[in-house]
Amino acid sequence: MRQINVALVGNPNTGKTSVFNSLTGLNQKVGNYPGITVEKKEGVTKLSRVLKAHIIDLPGTYSLNASSLDENIVIELLLNKNDKDYPNVVVVVSDIENLKRNLLLFTQIKDLGLPTILAINMADRMDRKGISLDIPKLEEQLKTKIALISSRKNTGFDKLKNLIANYKQLSTEACCNASRVDPEYFGNLKKTFPDQNTYKLWLVITQDANFGNLDRNQIKSKTKSFEPKSQSELKRLQQKEIIARYTFINDTLKQTLTKDINAAKGLRASLDRLLMHRIWGYLIFAVILLLIFQVIYDWAAYPMDLIDESFASFSEWTKNTLPAGQFTNLIAEGIIPGIGGIVIFIPQIAFLFLFISILEESGYMSRVVFLTDKIMKKFGLSGKSIVPLVSGTACAIPAVMASRNIENWKERLITILVIPFTTCSARLPVYLIIIALVIPDKSFLGVFNYQGLVLLLLYFIGFGMAVFSAWLLHKVMKTSQKTYFVVEMPNYKVPLPKNVLITVVDKTKSFVFGAGKIILAISIILWVLASYGPNDKFKNAEDIVNTEVKTENLDLTQEELDTKISSYKLRHSYIGYMGKGIEPVVQPLGYDWKIGIAVISSFAAREVFVGTLATIYSVGSENEETIKKRMSKEVNPVFGGKLFNLASGISLLLFYAFAMQCMSTLAVVKRETNTWKWPIFQLVFMTGFAYIVSLIAYQLLK
Amino acid sequence: MSIADLKSGQKATITDISSESIPLKLLEMGCLPGNAVEVIKIAKIKDPLYLNINDTFLAIRLETAKDILVKLIDQ
Amino acid sequence: MSIQEILVWLTFIAAIGFLVKKFFFKKKTKKACGQDDCGC
Incomplete structure (x- = not known):
């Protein structure tokens, strides 16, 4: 069976991962890109009797101008023809409401001359949102094929797979050529490197990394001959490029997309009014956290006791059944209790990730970022530090990596330094067993268990210490860089059970x-x-x-x-x-x-x-x-x-x-x-x- | 005037971005001259600002908002 | 030494080997970073 490579790209929060899950089901694996700790998700799906697609879910990005390690991955793969994962076809995933913004990325990828399909997700919601789209016209303008899909209703995937299978028929022509922002400069580039894609050269020149066999310095030395550009000139050109693309996109959408504004508001506005309220917003966040910890403590206790007892009797059974000797003792006293010590945490870790992924998927986490930014700023952190700090309650390692999307280096460094104070799941078993030994199992006001309260208190101590040391560091460290903070407020969504389940299984497995x-x-x-x-x-x-x-x-x-x-x-x-x-x-x-x-x-x-x-x-x-x-x-x-x-x-x-x-x-x-x-x-x-x-x-x- | 001067619920058109060092990411999200911006009316939190720029909902800090110049749209 | 003892020491060596490999022979990291002053 023949296999082709497919890359899924798109903005963050566009349901790209849902599309990936729908395409591959549980037929996927999560690893790391070699040498760096960015998560690499890949899976396989059958397109026809003779063709399989190897699909890579690339990290979410707003454009091909990388500003983080995660985004670099996207560019590196799309520029490096020698990479074994270099895509035969790219699928740009956009949701219907953020089409405009996703088209920026789409036009950039088209400029690279790659066969590109546009998959518009949440198409089932178009009516409710009062949006209508002239697909044939849009396809013509963007020089592509469009699949309307819905990962919620599981529709449109046959069409998408069909388009992927027939990728050779897709146009590889650019729909909005970057050369127009400075025809002379781009023309010279083309002359110096006639057999390279001009836009690819441009990306290599403006990014800080080297891609595949294209060396940045090598390009620079050759381009010196006609017109070297200073760093700020390059940046201005990048800005001009974005403006040119948006002009094209706005024109295109004006002809193809109509939106009935009255139908659009509603849920978002009313939920925002409550969840982002300057009093209720904070109270609700506190209550949600409290509930999560009570649940983790109460629900997980039953499977944990069961696991503990089963392992104890299994160990006993082994000792009595296997031939007596030192190796049997090692199994019964070393290996089985050792494995028991791992398995026993599965219930809690699974519950914790269940809640974290629901908060992320629903769009609520961004509201928390908004609510906390002003407070966090005083401690030298950013509202965006809340995501690493909350996910630090699972494990500090992904949390440190999650800090990558903090724009300001000082805020990011402080976040990284204080994350290990938050109570990670590895501390949980230690806490649980010691609390069970020294804190009485009684209730306070008949509702809250003392042991549960002590646990919650420990989480607060960890968090408080993180914030306090952030403040200390903030006072000590000096920087001249201006702080920036840009955060998208995605639409509210009911989390897809499949996505939540896959996250829980992944994270538990990796533990x-x-x-x-x-x-x-x-x-x-x-x-x-x-x-x-x-x-x-x-x-x-x-x-x-x-x-x-x-x-x-x-x-x-x-x-x-x-x-x-x-x-x-x-x-x-x-x-x-x-x-x-x-x-x-x-x-x-x-x-x-x-x-x-x-x-x-x-x-x-x-x-x-x-x-x-x-x-x-x-x-x-x-x-x-x-x-x-x-x-x-x-x-x-x-x-x-x-x-x-x-x-x-x-x-x-x-x-x-x-x-x-x-x-x-x-x-x-x-x-x-x-x-x-x-x-x-x-x-x-x-x-x-x-x-x-x-x-x-x-x-x-x- | 800049976005920071807008009252909640007001709509305006972006005219210019006064700082050289404005992050590219903000531009990529549609914060460009000519595009419309609205300050969303919710609660009374003024920093960060909750905006709808070019149909994208996002939040930026007040200090960044001061660098984005706008012209009020008559209503 | 009995078979059981030999198995114990083999397992022990395997465990030590695993930890040494895990903590001291990390794969080389690659340097790649954004355009901002991120300290890299």
Whole structure:
């Protein structure tokens, strides 16, 4: 079967991803572009019995003038003929209401001489919006073929697939030639590089990146001969180009599109009036956040308990069924609890992404950006920082990348630096288990659960700290650059269940297979370190303890004796010696050496904490017990009493709230800021601050 | 006068963009001389400004709005 | 050493190898950036 490459391009918020989902269904995969962390979505669809289409959903962009890494991807692919994904045909996706703006991008792509189809989405809404369109005339003016589609009603896709399959019949002629803004300059370009597309040369000259085999400096050196353009002249030409394109587009649409203005308003205006109200708007946002966290806490608890118990009994079953030996022990005590420690977070992560994607899809997130800009500006942030900060509650890594659309570098840098304070989902398991251990499971006013409230409070602390440190940075850092802020207010939409579902599945999968592998590897390593010791004390643990019991004449039950032996072993294992080594550092915070080990291993990824404790505590344990039960039985080695009490619990919660414990985030920050300076700053500042705060909290509460 | 001087609900035509460093993105979204702009009437938030420029709904900060000069359309 | 012990150490080495690869042998990043002063 033959396969062709199809690129989907379009403005952000035009339902491009819905179109992609409709075309490919679940037959898609999400990866990264090589070397950079921009998400790459690709999928395959069958066009006919002999033809398949490999479809790439390119990042949303308003034009081919790249101002961010994501937008660069689009240009790089469209300019580089040697790229294995170089499209045979481009589909520009526009929704009916933003047609004008999407046509800007469309005319630019047409200028590159690529076969281009225009897919107009949400065509089912034309009547309701009072819009009518003269398709044949529009096709003629734009020199293209148009497919009217609706991803909501799932109509028009056969026509679109048909157009894609017959892409060879499409005109590759430009419909609005950029050369007209400066015929002399473009004419000279054409003369110097006769076998290149002139518009392509122009894009390479005006962008900061090199594309494929076209080298910018090489072009520059050759163009020097006729007329070098200064940076500001180039920018003025770019502006002229946009104006020329819009003139063409406005003329075209005047002839082909009629709009009954009275039918157009309505829902948008009334929802805006409520959601962007200077009092109600903020209240509604607060209530939405509160609801989300209550739901995550309440709903996810049931599947989580189930998972916890199933893994405990599965581990028990393995131990009794497989032949006895060290490897069986590794499976039962290291690998199965390790996998359990990953699976248990799936419900919460899925719920969190469910809500975040609903907020984004519905168009509500942009209203929050609007509402918060004025406040955020005072702290050196932008309204757009709200999206990274909110998605930081899922994971700091995509959040740091989401900050790319903040126009101002200082605002963007501050956003990146403070994101790790927001409570990411990796902290959630640590919080959940500690809250369950030290905060009473009672209700306040009969509605709000104390445990839920503490969790919400932790989210506020994280967010508050993020904003506070942003303000500090804002005061310290100086910049002369003027701040800009442009944000589109998309139409309200009922989120498509399919889109939401795909996002939830994607993100959960990337957690399980990304962080999950690390957690599993660390669980295995920890188990081995806890099951072997450097000297004879470990090997002869049973004899040593038995003699000790005899000489001291202790009267112990078999169970007590077993516990004594296994804790003796643990103390003299590799990990026991490592833990003892760091105990002086963590003791002032109320932790024993086991928690110390868990805290250290958390620097690979925070969610390792629970898995680590699960592994350490289950080594040598014979009974089937959940992690929680084991933890609550632990005794403080110095002061006696429960190890996990209010003081040490709060101290741990605060430590995890503030400390920078994620290598992956540090790596992403390094990549996004292009220097080690900022990630090292984060590591030192955040962790130091966390230590001091936890120390104070424990010493006050104990 | 500039967009910043418009009252909510008022419509105007963009005449000139006075700053060299206005982001290209704003132009791409249709903020160009000759295009119509309306300040959307909602609540009483004045910064950022909620605008309809050339049929695109967007928000910009007051300081940027000052750089976009307009002429009021008689109603 | 029994088969079980050998398997334990093999798994252990695989786990260490995975982490080392994950954190120390990152793919080279590519430099590409926008037109603004974004620090790159």
